[in-house]
Amino acid sequence: MEIRKLLVTDWDQVKLIYEKGIATGNATFQTSAPSWEEWDQSHLTSCRIAAEIDGVLAGWAALTPVSSRCVYAGVAEVSVYVDPLYSGKGIGLSLLNKLVTLSEEEGLWTVQAGIFPENKASLRIHEKAGFRILGIREKIGKQNGIWRDTVLLERRSKLFN
Numbered sequence: 001m002e003i004r005k006l007l008v009t010d011w012d013q014v015k016l017i018y019e020k021g022i023a024t025g026n027a028t029f030q031t032s033a034p035s036w037e038e039w040d041q042s043h044l045t046s047c048r049i050a051a052e053i054d055g056v057l058a059g060w061a062a063l064t065p066v067s068s069r070c071v072y073a074g075v076a077e078v079s080v081y082v083d084p085l086y087s088g089k090g091i092g093l094s095l096l097n098k099l100v101t102l103s104e105e106e107g108l109w110t111v112q113a114g115i116f117p118e119n120k121a122s123l124r125i126h127e128k129a130g131f132r133i134l135g136i137r138e139k140i141g142k143q144n145g146i147w148r149d150t151v152l153l154e155r156r157s158k159l160f161n
Helices: 008-022 038-040 091-105 119-127
Strands: 002-005 048-053 056-067 075-082 110-115 132-143 148-156
Touching: 002 091, 008 038, 008 056, 008 075, 048 091, 056 091, 075 091, 075 119, 091 110, 091 119, 110 119, 119 148
Parallel strands: 075 110
Antiparallel strands: 002 048, 048 056, 056 075, 110 148, 132 148
């Protein structure tokens, strides 16, 4: 497996993996994948990575700023998606660990995640990557007309105390 910078030419595979995540019902509140332009504008350019196995994109990870306010310039939200064909092979954790390293190189002091409690695999890799559970955001959003909770996690870098 090679973890490398995510390229614009990866978009079709990134979008497909994202849509597979959406289809599970436990990866995101989103109901459809955005266009490349929307996705590109919302994610930090310096913190976008892909996991490639034998020339096939097996997963991706990226960071989104949590706010445009300057006091939150060092805080971002993490997204990690692995193609179900490659789940259980350590790809998600490898992507997340690399993304944490990149975030620190970019001067980010906190990365956070909001994960559905039913997504046990995602919760597990985040905890292995040093994230801690802050709490449950009860009925934070609706998905298909049903209120859903999310587990709020964060990882504070030890480089920025």
